Amino acid sequence: MNKNLETKRLLLIASNQNLLESAIEGDKKLSQQLGVIVPENWTEFGLAPLQYALDKIKSSKEELGWWNYFVIHKSDNKLIGNCGYSGQPTEEGIVEIGYEIKSEYRNKGLATELANTLIDNAFSFEHVNSIQAHTLGQENPSTKVLSKCNFQKIEELEDEAEGIIWKWKLQRT
Template identity: 55%
Template sequence: MVAKMVIETENLRLVPCDAQLLKMAIKGNKQLSKFLGVSLADQWTTFGVDALQYALDQILARPGELGWWTYFPIHKLDNTLIGSGGYKGSPTEDGTVELGYEIASGYCNRGLATEMARGLIMKAFMDNRVKSILAHTLAQSNASTTVLAKCGFTKIEEVESTEDGLIWKWELIRP
């Protein structure tokens, strides 16, 4: 883990996952907790092991993309891993990255998802290649759409997904 890539916000420390950290997360909660030296919130991830394995495969295939995949949000006061988030790879040729995030239910409705998203947005826009950030949500008002709206995203399109049905596509353009 490269210390300079950690994103600090008021209540969170967003730890970028390298291959070793992702392997620990895939092994299980006990190993991950010990490796990070933190507690884990109940059901800290709904994305699951498949998403972690996918990120690991991408980092191993393209080590230069380290920092453009998974981040683990550690709640500073509780020293607890409370979710996951990050990007779906480094900026594309046209300068877009896609953002995703999740917060354990016991930590919802405290502004932490918004805080995590803002930290990830700030990190992305520190890279001059990034012109816009995309995100996708289910096609209904929910906690995630509220987070994106608070962060300045605009709903730009409705898209049919083979996995999720109708989804909304959101965009935040570099200020």
């Protein structure tokens, strides 16, 4: 699985080794590869998750499509975020999603749009039974997105670096 995903306003470009290497090399190189505007600080997560995804897909071609997607705002032809899964589904059929949207594009329903697309894509695989996500342990924009997407908060965890973390789950119906 390594296909691009599309919504009304967004194009989610599935990463591959070449795109991830370009992103790590720099915004100019990534812009050339994607054919879109790549603004400074397009990701708040930094390069470490991109390097991690690159290492995973280099270790196994089966990982393609289960990591990073570059989020393009179609009408602006601009990279506005990053989303994806934290690897292939587990043996129990669980996959985790994550996402980020550049601050000036927030509060427009775009995160909900891309989360729903990740959900639909994951559930298109019959072996995926549930989807999980983690947020900071307080009400925030991401908790609102997950609630709109019918996730249920199922657990509160203590994280050394982040403090309280909420675990969310969406079960296949």
